[in-house]
Amino acid sequence: MITMKDVIREGHPTLRKVAKKIAIPLNQEEEKLGNEMLEFLINSQDPEIAEKYELRPGVGIAAPQVDVSKRIIAVHVPSDDPEATEPEFSTVLVNPRIISHSVQQTCLPEGEGCLSVDREIPGYVPRHKRIRIEYFDLEGNKQKKRLTDFSAIVVQHEIDHLNGVMFFDRIDPDNPLALPDGLEVLESEE
Known part of the structure; x- marks a missing residue:
């Protein structure tokens, strides 16, 4: 089981490397890693389990964050519909890549956080509002998805990790809280 002690923190050299592509089909070790990363996210969003194992809540994690420089990420995005029984998007993505994206950009109103960053870093992080991705699932099947x-x-945050990019690299260093023209702030549903 992955816990916070397995998550490397900013400053660790693995976080700045471009991760290696994974051969398909995956080996057992890679498949196990993908499943454990997804399990970590699900556990981190369960208040009782998170408290018991001192997990910080997360919606995404990339293999480089557990010191494995391979192109594999897990995401577990809960639905914002309180009636929903299934998450909005929950899977392991192997060799994910963005094959198209919108010109329109968006950002989170409170900025972004990261399991590998133990400090608050204020600032808007511009991201594409819509993306189309291609990836392999753990069984080695090619998938395409619009998000x-x-x-x-x-997903963009996690793919950045595969390329050695941290979210704060995308914040305007001179004016972190200035909204660039055309950047839409994503409204929370709460």
Whole structure:
């Protein structure tokens, strides 16, 4: 089981490397890693389990964050519909890549956080509002998916990790809280 002690923090060299592509089909170790990363996210969103194991809540994690420089990410984005029994998007993505994206950009009103960053970093992080991704699932099947708004932001954040990019690299260093022209702030549903 992955816990916070397995998550490396900013400053660790693995977080700045471009992760290696994974050969399909995955080996057992890679499949196990993908499942454990997804399990970590699900556990981190369960208040009792999170408290018991001192997990910080997360919606996405990339293999480089657990010191494995391979192109594999897990996301578990809960639905914003209180009646929903299924998450909005929950899967492991192997060798994910963005194959198209909107010109329209968006960002989270409170900025972004990261399991590998133990400090608050204020600032808007511009992301594409809509993306289309291609990836392999754990069984080695090629998948395509369209994502918008929060799910799109989460996947872009995690793909950045595969390329050695941290979210704060995308914040305007001179004026972190200035909204660039055309950047839409994603409204929370609460």
